[in-house]
Amino acid sequence: xxxxxxxxxxIVALAVPLLAQEPAATSVGTAGGRAQAAVRSPExxxxxxxxxxxxxxxxxxVLVQGNWPGGRDLPMTKDASGLWTVxxxxxxxxxxxxxxxxxxxxxxDPRNYNVVRDGVGFMNTLLAPGDAAAVFLAxxxxxxxxxxxxxxxxxxxxxxxxxIYTPPGYEQGTGRYxxxxxxxxxxxxxxxxxxxxxxxxxxxxxxxxxxxxxxxxVMPNAYWNELASLDAAGPRTAPPPxxxxxxxxxxxxxxxIVGDIIPFVEAHYRTRSGRENRALAGLSMGSGxxxxxxxxxxxxxxxxxxxxxxxxxxAVNGVVPGAILLEQMSPGFFAxxxxxxxxxxxxxxxxxxxDTRIEALTKVETDLRARKIAVTFKRYPGEHExxxxxxxxxxxxxxxxx
Numbered sequence: 528x529x530x531x532x533x534x535x536x537x538i539v540a541l542a543v544p545l546l547a548q549e550p551a552a553t554s555v556g557t558a559g560g561r562a563q564a565a566v567r568s569p570e571x572x573x574x575x576x577x578x579x580x581x582x583x584x585x586x587x588x589v590l591v592q593g594n595w596p597g598g599r600d601l602p603m604t605k606d607a608s609g610l611w612t613v614x615x616x617x618x619x620x621x622x623x624x625x626x627x628x629x630x631x632x633x634x635x636d637p638r639n640y641n642v643v644r645d646g647v648g649f650m651n652t653l654l655a656p657g658d659a660a661a662v663f664l665a666x667x668x669x670x671x672x673x674x675x676x677x678x679x680x681x682x683x684x685x686x687x688x689x690x691i692y693t694p695p696g697y698e699q700g701t702g703r704y705x706x707x708x709x710x711x712x713x714x715x716x717x718x719x720x721x722x723x724x725x726x727x728x729x730x731x732x733x734x735x736x737x738x739x740x741x742x743x744x745v746m747p748n749a750y751w752n753e754l755a756s757l758d759a760a761g762p763r764t765a766p767p768p769x770x771x772x773x774x775x776x777x778x779x780x781x782x783x784i785v786g787d788i789i790p791f792v793e794a795h796y797r798t799r800s801g802r803e804n805r806a807l808a809g810l811s812m813g814s815g816x817x818x819x820x821x822x823x824x825x826x827x828x829x830x831x832x833x834x835x836x837x838x839x840x841x842a843v844n845g846v847v848p849g850a851i852l853l854e855q856m857s858p859g860f861f862a863x864x865x866x867x868x869x870x871x872x873x874x875x876x877x878x879x880x881x882d883t884r885i886e887a888l889t890k891v892e893t894d895l896r897a898r899k900i901a902v903t904f905k906r907y908p909g910e911h912e913x914x915x916x917x918x919x920x921x922x923x924x925x926x927x928x929x
Contacts, residue, residue: 566610568638569625569653575617577653579625581636584609586629591615593625594912595655600628620657621914622725624650643722646714662921665728668735669695673727678791680751680783689747689788690717692727693796694734696741703797705804705928706743708784709920710813712835717748723913729920740928745792749813751783777819784820785827803872806927808832810916822857830873830927834919835911839887853895864899873926874902877919879909 568580579591581603589611591601595618603611626649627634635642639651654660671694680687694704709726711719720726726744733739784807792798807828809817814836821831839852853860860867876892878885885906895902905922909915 566638568636571653571655572614575655575657576614577618577655578612578614579603579636580638581611581627581629582609583611583629586611588630590628591625592628592633593623595619595621595623598623598625618655620655620660622652622654622660622663622917624652626650644718645723662729662732663725663917666732666735668731670731671695671727672698673721678787680787687748688717689745690721691746691792691796692721692730692744694741694743695731697797701797703799704741704743705799705806706745706792707806707808707924707927708745708747708788710747710749710809710816712809712811712813716750717746720746724917724920726920729917730924733921733924739924742928743792743796743798745788747788749780749809749816751779777816780816781820781824785824789827802827803829804928806830806832806873808834808875808923810834810919811837811911814838819856822853822860825857825870829871830875831871832873832875832919832923834877834916835879835882835884836876836888837884839891840884861898861900868901871901874900875923875926876902876904877915877923878906879911879915880906881908881910882915884911
């Protein structure tokens with residue numbers, strides 16, 4: 528096993544699908560007798576407003592493209608020296624993402640070293656401070672470790688990569704830990720949860736506050752037919768976004784998770800044995816995998832997390848077949864609700880209030896409760912975005928291994 532230790536506690540990010548589709552980023556250098564090093568951007572003001580600055584004397588239009596309310600196409604004003612500036616209204620405490628648009632070309636903020644990748648797009652990030660965002664701030668608490676780990680997959684027979692978070696004190700101790708297997712969404716990869724989801728920062732803070740049980744978090748690449756490394760054939764590309772809903776389409780996911788990843792993790796890390804010490808969760812595409820594999824293999828997992836799932840959006844004649852789908856995934860799911868509730872420690876749903884998927888998920892929640900199946904459903908302001916998924920992890924993690 529090869530492990531590369533990463534120090535990413537200070538990196539914060541939020542996915543912005545719209546920005547990821549814009550042109551590639553360009554850089555802006557020194558001009559107008561003023562060095563970029565003298566420019567401060569972004570500047571977080573005491574009242575929560577944010578000032579952005581960019582030195583681009585030859586530009587005729589500069590916009591801020593942010594993912595906060597009112598943050599799209601925010602025009603900047605140019606002074607005589609060529610410095611473009613704008614100050615936002617006070618932002619809600621949150622992790623936000625942005626880039627500049629310079630004459631229509633997407634450009635990163637050269638004064639902000641917080642840069643992360645969302646699939647094939649790059650963006651800057653900033654933290655608007657406040658109590659609601661404290662869990663996203665790397666604080667003076669014991670920190671865990673995020674490592675890049677390689678393992679040999681059986682299908683395809685190749686080296687594959689995943690990111691693994693071990694809690695504070697793991698390297699110095701001898702104790703064993705429960706494991707959360709956490710999946711990204713369509714277009715993402717194994718770096719999504721550590722970088723954009725800042726899963727390690729969230730877990731450090733929750734553990735330090737005594738809210739979450741210390742646990743190992745395994746974040747693999749959910750595209751099982753995509754190699755994570757270069758080889759003689761050149762770089763590999765991701766398959767088309769999304770996954771299908773039939774049981775056959777989810778068989779490769781089950782084989783990869785149950786057949787490859789779990790045995791590897793349990794052979795190389797100090798894990799607790801038994802289904803009650805394993806949880807499987809994912810967002811969007813990953814939620815479909817978590818649901819189909821997790822509910823089918825309740826002999827392996829006792830907790831399932833489903834974030835912003837589109838699986839139940841396939842309505843037939845206006846009817847969302849939630850109960851039918853769940854029964855297909857886990858035969859006998861509704862036959863004995865009391866036994867099902869005892870077997871599933873946590874069935875966690877979450878979704879953004881502006882996400883088109885929320886209506887179908889709400890209907891499924893109603894269906895589950897009517898059939899006396901225990902479910903936790905958390906709703907957060909937002910669309911289909913990392914803001915929702917980070918808050919989902921904050922609320923879900925403390926419930927997993929009580």
